Amino acid sequence: MKHVLAVLVENKPGVLARIAGLFSRRGFNIDSLAVGETLDPNISRMTITVTGDSSTLEQVVKQLNKLVNVIKISNVTEDPAVIRELMLIKVQADPQTRSDIQQIVETFRGKVVDVSLDSLVIEITGDEEKLEAIKILLQHFGIREVVRTGKVAILRGSKTTREGYGGLVD
Amino acid sequence: MKKMKGSEMVISALEKEQATIVFGYPGGAVLPLYDSLYDSSIQHYLSRHEQGAVHAADGYARSTGKPGVVFATSGPGATNLVTGIATAYMDSVPLVIFTGQVGSGAIGTDAFQEADITGITIPITKHNFLVNSAQELPKIIKEAFHLASTGRNGPVLIDLPKDIQDEIGEFDYPEKVDIQGYKPTIEGHPGQITRAVKMIKKAQKPLIIGGGGIIRSGASEHLYKLVEESQIPVCLTLMGLGGFPGDHPLFLGMLGMHGTRAANYAVMETDLIIAVGMRFDDRVTGHLPSFGANANVIHIDVDPAEIGKNIQVDIPIVGDVSLVLKRMLKNFNPGDTSEWLQKVKEWKEEDRKFVNCESPEAVKTPEIIKTIFNKTEDRETVIATDVGQHQMWTAQHFCFSRPRTLLSSGGLGTMGYGFPASIGAQVGKPDATVFCITGDGSFQMNIQELATAAHYQLPVKIMIINNSFLGMVRQWQELFFNRRYSSTSLAGNPDFCKVAEAYGVPGKRVSQVDEMESAIDWALSTEGPVVVEFVVETEDNVFPMVAPNRPLNEIIDKRGTK
Numbered sequence: 001m002k003h004v005l006a007v008l009v010e011n012k013p014g015v016l017a018r019i020a021g022l023f024s025r026r027g028f029n030i031d032s033l034a035v036g037e038t039l040d041p042n043i044s045r046m047t048i049t050v051t052g053d054s055s056t057l058e059q060v061v062k063q064l065n066k067l068v069n070v071i072k073i074s075n076v077t078e079d080p081a082v083i084r085e086l087m088l089i090k091v092q093a094d095p096q097t098r099s100d101i102q103q104i105v106e107t108f109r110g111k112v113v114d115v116s117l118d119s120l121v122i123e124i125t126g127d128e129e130k131l132e133a134i135k136i137l138l139q140h141f142g143i144r145e146v147v148r149t150g151k152v153a154i155l156r157g158s159k160t161t162r163e164g165y166g167g168l169v170d
Numbered sequence: 171m172k173k174m175k176g177s178e179m180v181i182s183a184l185e186k187e188q189a190t191i192v193f194g195y196p197g198g199a200v201l202p203l204y205d206s207l208y209d210s211s212i213q214h215y216l217s218r219h220e221q222g223a224v225h226a227a228d229g230y231a232r233s234t235g236k237p238g239v240v241f242a243t244s245g246p247g248a249t250n251l252v253t254g255i256a257t258a259y260m261d262s263v264p265l266v267i268f269t270g271q272v273g274s275g276a277i278g279t280d281a282f283q284e285a286d287i288t289g290i291t292i293p294i295t296k297h298n299f300l301v302n303s304a305q306e307l308p309k310i311i312k313e314a315f316h317l318a319s320t321g322r323n324g325p326v327l328i329d330l331p332k333d334i335q336d337e338i339g340e341f342d343y344p345e346k347v348d349i350q351g352y353k354p355t356i357e358g359h360p361g362q363i364t365r366a367v368k369m370i371k372k373a374q375k376p377l378i379i380g381g382g383g384i385i386r387s388g389a390s391e392h393l394y395k396l397v398e399e400s401q402i403p404v405c406l407t408l409m410g411l412g413g414f415p416g417d418h419p420l421f422l423g424m425l426g427m428h429g430t431r432a433a434n435y436a437v438m439e440t441d442l443i444i445a446v447g448m449r450f451d452d453r454v455t456g457h458l459p460s461f462g463a464n465a466n467v468i469h470i471d472v473d474p475a476e477i478g479k480n481i482q483v484d485i486p487i488v489g490d491v492s493l494v495l496k497r498m499l500k501n502f503n504p505g506d507t508s509e510w511l512q513k514v515k516e517w518k519e520e521d522r523k524f525v526n527c528e529s530p531e532a533v534k535t536p537e538i539i540k541t542i543f544n545k546t547e548d549r550e551t552v553i554a555t556d557v558g559q560h561q562m563w564t565a566q567h568f569c570f571s572r573p574r575t576l577l578s579s580g581g582l583g584t585m586g587y588g589f590p591a592s593i594g595a596q597v598g599k600p601d602a603t604v605f606c607i608t609g610d611g612s613f614q615m616n617i618q619e620l621a622t623a624a625h626y627q628l629p630v631k632i633m634i635i636n637n638s639f640l641g642m643v644r645q646w647q648e649l650f651f652n653r654r655y656s657s658t659s660l661a662g663n664p665d666f667c668k669v670a671e672a673y674g675v676p677g678k679r680v681s682q683v684d685e686m687e688s689a690i691d692w693a694l695s696t697e698g699p700v701v702v703e704f705v706v707e708t709e710d711n712v713f714p715m716v717a718p719n720r721p722l723n724e725i726i727d728k729r730g731t732k
Contacts, residue, residue: 009351010350010351014289014300017289017292018292021292021293025293055478058478059475059479062474062475062479063475065474065475066296066473066475067297067351068296068317068349068351068352069351070351071350071351
């Protein structure tokens, strides 16, 4: 099963290595990992997507909690959350296919961000299903390269991930 | 506020922490640190290998309860610590380790004697720090001691670049620690404790399994009271030995692979396991699905990650074992265990019948251990062991009754641990009689520490059980690999007494049964460190035994599988 974890960590060197190492030691492959600063520049937020069974995940989360640099972990897999990922796709496009591609991109509310004689770069944001759907469609034209940011997640409603931790606001 | 160099801050911080004893080994990247040490109040013990220093600090910590402090240089000095750090990590021993590092500017350039020791030790430390400026050093050291010695104890490493040791800063040692990501749960949840007490009342065949957590949290007295009040039998893991009186009628002995029949049968039959500060290691549980298969489980541990890791738990209680037991005792309401105790008594009787007496003319390790026990009963005795057959025999036959009297590498199983650990214990407990019970294999893994013992005249009694084999590995080859003794013969062993004498340590060899007692008397009455080498039967085996990953009632003894 796929799990999405939101992890608040101290923004210090070496923290990423500590966290990534824990996953690999417990036999977990990280599907995606996105890191960025929060409102508080001393704290970073990681969104980690992993596949594995729940009991192993429980152990990983407990071990993560033991890391001194980890402030909070939330498993947002089951929570109502907005989960998004950004993907850049370089797709083959000649004058004949360009408009077809553009039509697909518009339907998916993506953007063409670069045009050359024989290719287009498309920027698209969404959840996993949406990104997979457009990828399948564009494969028809020939995808040259795909770059993905990894998922980021935020809880719906006014609740924040850090709530209960010193009243800080994300 | 006083201005001082980073290296002086380390010394001042150690004084503030009342950590006045350091085990270490100097080198290029800690020259400033050792210079500040030179005229300080800190007592430094020079080992002859960094591994010796870290095990000594570990033995000091296990025997006294105070964090052990280690100094080592960068690169090879630091990497030589790795086994000792891992040993302490596995057994939750509080250590604060200072390693030198190349100058900040040279980090990452593969400079001379550079090793990324913070990277290397991430999986084997509770936490580690790379110091960026002298200014942050007081806070880091304060946090390091706090982390090492609170919650689940463990080693903490501080990597100290050479230039930071010389950098001047203000020494403002913090009074308090506040680490955002570290708030261990110490008090057990009252609701869970109440539920546990109710479950204990209902149980027909309850069993307490105590582990190293009993020792680490100082819970022995509460455990004793709980057992007395509840009349629930107790067994202990290797790490828990000493946490409960070994001669108590309700004590069943050690459980697990080399455990007693009483303890192992009780585990298989119990309807309620009360696990106290233990972590269901595979050497304890054997075949997991059959371990306590008929039992509910109450698990008390300070580390939430241990709960549910190997065994399904019915009532988890996260908290300091000592505090939780104390709370449990407050409104304790024990059930009737008399029928169960009758059964347990029969098993204990079976254990008693099983005695090693086949070749009385040969020196037998269990007899050595029992003799050492009998001759030291009236003394404050600390036993450090190495790893292997002698370790299991010591656990089985020495009647440990007080906490912090057995020092043994349980989790990592580190050969070479025992001798330096005994040195550390002797430093921490100068008035205690400290024994190192070791094997011919293990002893040679840190034999150079004879110089340390001789240098500081630490009166450690070194008992070498010499069977000319890596005994435990050979035993497994005999039992599970058709007696194919692949590379386990230690033919080529030195004359241990002569080696000892070369270091200025007197030695005696025992090869006849009738020499055994007098040799132990001699060791006890000789001042300073001594070596006694016992030449024992080469192919003796430790029994009872449960094969790995087998149910605990499948006990093997001399007469074959039972």
